[in-house]
Amino acid sequence: MAYLATALQSFFTDYVHTQRNLSDNTIASYRDTWRLLIKHVCATTVTSADQIRLEDIDRDMITAFLDHLSNERANTAATRNARLIAIRVLFAHILPDHPEHAETIRRILTIPPAKTAKPMISYLSEDETDALLAAPDTTTWTGRRDQMMLALTVNTGLRISELIGLATTSIHTGTSPYIECEGKGRKHRATPISAMTRDQMLDYLTERNSRPGTALFPGPRGNALSRDAIERRLATHVRTATEPCPSIGAKHVTMHTLRHTTAMNLLHAGVDITVIALWLGHEQTSTTDIYLHADMETKNAALEKTRPPEVAPGTYAPDPGILIWLEAL
Structure with missing residues:
Protein backbone atom coordinates (compact mmCIF):
# COMPACT_ATOMS: atom_id res chain seq x y z
CA MET A 1 0.00 0.00 0.00
CA ALA A 2 1.50 3.31 -1.10
CA TYR A 3 0.35 6.61 0.35
CA LEU A 4 0.21 9.85 -1.62
CA ALA A 5 1.89 11.74 1.22
CA THR A 6 5.04 9.63 0.88
CA ALA A 7 5.20 10.22 -2.89
CA LEU A 8 4.68 13.96 -2.44
CA GLN A 9 7.43 14.25 0.16
CA SER A 10 9.91 12.48 -2.10
CA PHE A 11 8.79 14.53 -5.08
CA PHE A 12 9.12 17.94 -3.43
CA THR A 13 12.20 17.32 -1.28
CA ASP A 14 14.34 15.50 -3.81
CA TYR A 15 13.04 15.52 -7.38
CA VAL A 16 12.01 19.13 -8.02
CA HIS A 17 14.95 20.63 -6.11
CA THR A 18 17.90 18.27 -6.51
CA GLN A 19 17.20 16.45 -9.76
CA ARG A 20 15.32 19.09 -11.75
CA ASN A 21 16.38 22.31 -10.00
CA LEU A 22 13.05 23.87 -10.89
CA SER A 23 12.35 27.54 -10.31
CA ASP A 24 10.55 28.75 -7.19
CA ASN A 25 7.54 29.78 -9.28
CA THR A 26 7.22 26.32 -10.84
CA ILE A 27 7.53 24.59 -7.48
CA ALA A 28 4.89 26.90 -6.00
CA SER A 29 2.57 26.09 -8.91
CA TYR A 30 3.05 22.33 -8.38
CA ARG A 31 2.49 22.74 -4.63
CA ASP A 32 -0.72 24.71 -5.07
CA THR A 33 -2.06 22.15 -7.54
CA TRP A 34 -1.63 19.27 -5.12
CA ARG A 35 -3.08 21.26 -2.24
CA LEU A 36 -6.20 21.87 -4.32
CA LEU A 37 -6.40 18.26 -5.45
CA ILE A 38 -6.02 16.87 -1.93
CA LYS A 39 -8.75 19.20 -0.65
CA HIS A 40 -10.98 18.06 -3.51
CA VAL A 41 -10.38 14.38 -2.69
CA CYS A 42 -11.14 14.99 0.99
CA ALA A 43 -14.30 16.90 0.12
CA THR A 44 -15.64 14.25 -2.24
CA THR A 45 -14.65 11.14 -0.27
CA VAL A 46 -14.43 10.12 3.39
CA THR A 47 -10.63 9.86 3.22
CA SER A 48 -8.41 12.18 5.28
CA ALA A 49 -5.47 13.90 3.63
CA ASP A 50 -2.81 11.70 5.26
CA GLN A 51 -4.68 8.50 4.37
CA ILE A 52 -5.05 9.10 0.63
CA ARG A 53 -3.51 6.20 -1.27
CA LEU A 54 -2.16 6.28 -4.81
CA GLU A 55 -4.96 3.98 -5.96
CA ASP A 56 -7.50 6.51 -4.65
CA ILE A 57 -6.43 8.95 -7.37
CA ASP A 58 -7.41 7.55 -10.73
CA ARG A 59 -8.40 9.05 -14.08
CA ASP A 60 -12.00 9.62 -12.99
CA MET A 61 -10.87 11.48 -9.88
CA ILE A 62 -8.48 13.69 -11.84
CA THR A 63 -11.11 14.40 -14.49
CA ALA A 64 -13.62 15.37 -11.80
CA PHE A 65 -11.03 17.66 -10.23
CA LEU A 66 -10.33 19.36 -13.54
CA ASP A 67 -14.06 19.84 -14.09
CA HIS A 68 -14.25 21.33 -10.60
CA LEU A 69 -11.56 23.85 -11.53
CA SER A 70 -13.36 24.86 -14.71
CA ASN A 71 -16.96 24.88 -13.47
CA GLU A 72 -16.81 25.81 -9.79
CA ARG A 73 -13.58 27.81 -9.54
CA ALA A 74 -14.05 29.41 -12.99
CA ASN A 75 -10.44 28.68 -13.95
CA THR A 76 -9.41 29.30 -17.55
CA ALA A 77 -8.38 26.48 -19.85
CA ALA A 78 -4.76 27.59 -19.50
CA THR A 79 -4.92 27.34 -15.69
CA ARG A 80 -6.63 23.96 -15.93
CA ASN A 81 -3.89 22.71 -18.23
CA ALA A 82 -1.18 23.99 -15.88
CA ARG A 83 -2.76 22.01 -13.03
CA LEU A 84 -2.89 18.93 -15.24
CA ILE A 85 0.81 19.28 -16.05
CA ALA A 86 1.67 19.39 -12.33
CA ILE A 87 -0.29 16.18 -11.78
CA ARG A 88 1.30 14.45 -14.75
CA VAL A 89 4.83 15.34 -13.64
CA LEU A 90 4.40 13.64 -10.27
CA PHE A 91 2.82 10.48 -11.69
CA ALA A 92 5.46 10.21 -14.41
CA HIS A 93 8.11 10.51 -11.69
CA ILE A 94 6.69 7.77 -9.45
CA LEU A 95 5.76 5.34 -12.24
CA PRO A 96 9.08 3.38 -12.23
CA ASP A 97 8.78 2.79 -8.46
CA HIS A 98 5.16 1.65 -8.57
CA PRO A 99 4.68 -0.81 -11.42
CA GLU A 100 1.62 -2.18 -9.62
CA HIS A 101 -0.15 1.09 -10.44
CA ALA A 102 1.18 1.30 -14.00
CA GLU A 103 -2.20 0.99 -15.72
CA THR A 104 -3.85 3.61 -13.48
CA ILE A 105 -0.96 6.00 -13.97
CA ARG A 106 -0.93 5.40 -17.73
CA ARG A 107 -4.60 6.37 -17.95
CA ILE A 108 -3.91 9.55 -15.94
CA LEU A 109 -1.03 10.50 -18.22
CA THR A 110 -3.28 10.25 -21.26
CA ILE A 111 -5.82 12.83 -20.02
CA PRO A 112 -5.86 15.41 -22.83
CA PRO A 113 -5.37 19.13 -22.17
CA ALA A 114 -8.23 21.51 -22.81
CA LYS A 115 -8.16 23.47 -26.03
CA THR A 116 -7.22 27.09 -25.54
CA ALA A 117 -7.81 30.09 -27.76
CA LYS A 118 -4.76 32.26 -28.20
CA PRO A 119 -5.80 35.89 -27.75
CA MET A 120 -4.17 38.70 -29.67
CA ILE A 121 -1.41 40.24 -27.59
CA SER A 122 -1.70 43.76 -26.23
CA TYR A 123 1.15 46.23 -26.43
CA LEU A 124 1.66 49.98 -26.14
CA SER A 125 2.16 52.39 -28.98
CA LEU A 303 1.14 43.11 -48.79
CA GLU A 304 2.67 46.23 -50.32
CA LYS A 305 5.49 44.13 -51.83
CA THR A 306 2.90 42.17 -53.80
CA ARG A 307 1.29 45.32 -55.28
CA PRO A 308 1.47 45.50 -59.09
CA PRO A 309 3.40 48.59 -60.28
CA GLU A 310 0.32 50.07 -61.99
CA VAL A 311 -1.75 49.97 -58.75
CA ALA A 312 -1.61 53.02 -56.51
CA PRO A 313 -0.18 52.33 -53.02
CA GLY A 314 -2.34 52.47 -49.91
CA THR A 315 -5.49 50.84 -48.56
CA TYR A 316 -8.23 50.30 -51.12
CA ALA A 317 -11.21 52.65 -50.96
CA PRO A 318 -14.14 52.41 -53.41
CA ASP A 319 -15.12 55.33 -55.59
CA PRO A 320 -17.61 57.52 -53.71
CA GLY A 321 -19.98 57.09 -56.63
CA ILE A 322 -20.33 53.38 -55.99
CA LEU A 323 -21.41 54.08 -52.41
CA ILE A 324 -24.19 56.33 -53.65
CA TRP A 325 -25.19 53.65 -56.13
CA LEU A 326 -25.30 50.97 -53.44
CA GLU A 327 -27.40 53.15 -51.14
CA ALA A 328 -29.91 53.64 -53.96
CA LEU A 329 -30.43 49.89 -54.44
Missing part, protein backbone atom coordinates in the same frame (compact mmCIF):
# COMPACT_ATOMS: atom_id res chain seq x y z
CA GLU A 126 4.98 54.93 -28.90
CA ASP A 127 2.67 57.67 -27.61
CA GLU A 128 1.23 55.38 -24.94
CA THR A 129 4.71 54.32 -23.83
CA ASP A 130 5.83 57.95 -23.55
CA ALA A 131 2.73 58.81 -21.52
CA LEU A 132 3.31 55.89 -19.15
CA LEU A 133 6.98 56.75 -18.59
CA ALA A 134 6.02 60.36 -17.88
CA ALA A 135 3.33 59.36 -15.35
CA PRO A 136 5.44 58.75 -12.19
CA ASP A 137 6.06 61.79 -9.97
CA THR A 138 9.83 62.10 -10.22
CA THR A 139 9.97 64.70 -7.44
CA THR A 140 9.68 61.74 -5.00
CA TRP A 141 11.94 58.73 -4.45
CA THR A 142 9.06 56.32 -5.13
CA GLY A 143 8.30 58.05 -8.42
CA ARG A 144 11.92 57.98 -9.53
CA ARG A 145 12.16 54.29 -8.63
CA ASP A 146 8.97 53.46 -10.54
CA GLN A 147 10.02 55.49 -13.56
CA MET A 148 13.36 53.69 -13.72
CA MET A 149 11.65 50.31 -13.29
CA LEU A 150 9.21 50.97 -16.13
CA ALA A 151 11.89 52.38 -18.42
CA LEU A 152 14.14 49.36 -17.85
CA THR A 153 11.27 46.94 -18.51
CA VAL A 154 10.33 48.65 -21.79
CA ASN A 155 13.99 48.65 -22.85
CA THR A 156 14.77 45.03 -21.96
CA GLY A 157 11.44 43.17 -21.96
CA LEU A 158 12.23 41.43 -18.67
CA ARG A 159 9.59 39.21 -17.11
CA ILE A 160 8.24 40.45 -13.79
CA SER A 161 9.93 37.54 -11.98
CA GLU A 162 13.25 38.53 -13.56
CA LEU A 163 12.69 42.16 -12.57
CA ILE A 164 12.04 41.17 -8.96
CA GLY A 165 15.27 39.18 -8.84
CA LEU A 166 17.50 42.06 -9.94
CA ALA A 167 20.13 43.38 -7.52
CA THR A 168 22.21 46.53 -7.75
CA THR A 169 25.07 44.35 -8.99
CA SER A 170 22.97 43.07 -11.90
CA ILE A 171 23.56 46.26 -13.87
CA HIS A 172 26.76 46.68 -15.89
CA THR A 173 27.23 50.25 -17.07
CA GLY A 174 30.46 50.03 -19.10
CA THR A 175 30.89 50.87 -22.77
CA SER A 176 28.50 48.04 -23.71
CA PRO A 177 25.91 48.28 -20.92
CA TYR A 178 23.78 45.24 -20.12
CA ILE A 179 21.77 43.64 -17.37
CA GLU A 180 22.12 40.12 -16.00
CA CYS A 181 19.16 38.14 -14.72
CA GLU A 182 18.01 34.64 -13.92
CA GLY A 183 15.37 33.85 -16.48
CA LYS A 184 12.61 31.29 -16.68
CA GLY A 185 13.77 27.82 -15.70
CA ARG A 186 16.78 29.26 -13.83
CA LYS A 187 18.47 30.16 -17.11
CA HIS A 188 21.09 32.88 -16.81
CA ARG A 189 20.97 35.51 -19.53
CA ALA A 190 22.28 38.97 -20.28
CA THR A 191 20.30 41.66 -22.11
CA PRO A 192 21.76 44.90 -23.48
CA ILE A 193 20.38 48.26 -22.40
CA SER A 194 20.46 51.50 -24.34
CA ALA A 195 22.88 54.31 -23.59
CA MET A 196 19.96 56.47 -22.48
CA THR A 197 18.77 53.82 -20.02
CA ARG A 198 22.37 53.35 -18.81
CA ASP A 199 22.75 57.08 -18.09
CA GLN A 200 19.43 57.17 -16.28
CA MET A 201 20.41 54.06 -14.32
CA LEU A 202 23.69 55.64 -13.17
CA ASP A 203 21.78 58.56 -11.67
CA TYR A 204 19.29 56.17 -10.11
CA LEU A 205 21.99 53.94 -8.58
CA THR A 206 23.64 56.94 -6.92
CA GLU A 207 20.45 57.48 -4.95
CA ARG A 208 19.54 53.80 -4.61
CA ASN A 209 22.86 52.81 -3.02
CA SER A 210 22.24 55.19 -0.12
CA ARG A 211 19.27 53.06 0.91
CA PRO A 212 19.19 49.65 2.68
CA GLY A 213 19.16 46.29 0.92
CA THR A 214 20.56 45.12 -2.39
CA ALA A 215 17.37 44.79 -4.48
CA LEU A 216 17.50 47.05 -7.52
CA PHE A 217 13.89 48.15 -7.01
CA PRO A 218 13.27 47.96 -3.26
CA GLY A 219 10.26 48.52 -1.06
CA PRO A 220 10.30 50.63 2.12
CA ARG A 221 12.47 48.11 4.04
CA GLY A 222 14.97 47.47 1.26
CA ASN A 223 13.49 44.15 0.13
CA ALA A 224 12.52 43.60 -3.50
CA LEU A 225 9.01 44.70 -4.44
CA SER A 226 6.53 41.84 -4.67
CA ARG A 227 4.72 40.90 -7.86
CA ASP A 228 1.46 42.39 -6.55
CA ALA A 229 3.18 45.61 -5.46
CA ILE A 230 4.72 46.12 -8.89
CA GLU A 231 1.42 45.53 -10.67
CA ARG A 232 -0.33 47.97 -8.30
CA ARG A 233 2.28 50.63 -8.98
CA LEU A 234 1.87 50.09 -12.71
CA ALA A 235 -1.92 50.37 -12.46
CA THR A 236 -1.52 53.68 -10.62
CA HIS A 237 0.69 55.10 -13.35
CA VAL A 238 -1.59 53.82 -16.11
CA ARG A 239 -4.46 55.78 -14.56
CA THR A 240 -2.28 58.89 -14.50
CA ALA A 241 -1.21 58.34 -18.11
CA THR A 242 -4.82 58.03 -19.26
CA GLU A 243 -5.41 61.78 -18.93
CA PRO A 244 -2.87 62.87 -21.58
CA CYS A 245 -3.27 59.62 -23.57
CA PRO A 246 -6.85 58.25 -23.36
CA SER A 247 -6.09 55.23 -25.57
CA ILE A 248 -3.97 53.61 -22.86
CA GLY A 249 -6.98 53.55 -20.55
CA ALA A 250 -8.83 51.29 -22.97
CA LYS A 251 -6.14 48.60 -22.66
CA HIS A 252 -5.55 46.03 -19.93
CA VAL A 253 -1.95 46.96 -19.14
CA THR A 254 0.22 44.62 -17.05
CA MET A 255 3.96 44.25 -16.72
CA HIS A 256 3.78 41.55 -19.39
CA THR A 257 2.24 44.15 -21.70
CA LEU A 258 5.51 46.06 -21.41
CA ARG A 259 7.38 42.89 -22.39
CA HIS A 260 5.17 42.62 -25.47
CA THR A 261 5.87 46.29 -26.19
CA THR A 262 9.62 45.62 -26.19
CA ALA A 263 9.19 42.79 -28.69
CA MET A 264 7.02 44.90 -30.99
CA ASN A 265 9.50 47.79 -30.84
CA LEU A 266 12.27 45.42 -31.90
CA LEU A 267 10.11 43.96 -34.67
CA HIS A 268 9.25 47.42 -36.02
CA ALA A 269 12.95 48.29 -35.97
CA GLY A 270 13.60 45.42 -38.38
CA VAL A 271 15.19 43.02 -35.88
CA ASP A 272 15.00 39.38 -37.00
CA ILE A 273 12.51 37.24 -35.13
CA THR A 274 15.23 34.79 -34.02
CA VAL A 275 17.16 37.64 -32.40
CA ILE A 276 14.00 38.80 -30.64
CA ALA A 277 13.55 35.26 -29.30
CA LEU A 278 17.08 35.35 -27.88
CA TRP A 279 16.48 38.83 -26.47
CA LEU A 280 13.33 37.71 -24.62
CA GLY A 281 14.80 34.41 -23.47
CA HIS A 282 12.46 32.20 -25.52
CA GLU A 283 13.68 28.64 -26.03
CA GLN A 284 11.87 28.34 -29.38
CA THR A 285 11.22 30.95 -32.03
CA SER A 286 7.66 29.61 -32.35
CA THR A 287 6.91 31.33 -29.04
CA THR A 288 7.93 34.64 -30.58
CA ASP A 289 5.78 34.15 -33.68
CA ILE A 290 2.81 35.67 -31.83
CA TYR A 291 4.33 39.10 -32.46
CA LEU A 292 4.33 38.50 -36.20
CA HIS A 293 0.64 37.59 -36.05
CA ALA A 294 -0.18 40.73 -34.04
CA ASP A 295 1.87 43.19 -36.09
CA MET A 296 -0.25 44.82 -38.77
CA GLU A 297 2.66 46.98 -39.94
CA THR A 298 4.65 43.91 -40.96
CA LYS A 299 1.61 42.41 -42.69
CA ASN A 300 0.87 45.62 -44.57
CA ALA A 301 4.51 45.88 -45.63
CA ALA A 302 4.38 42.33 -46.97
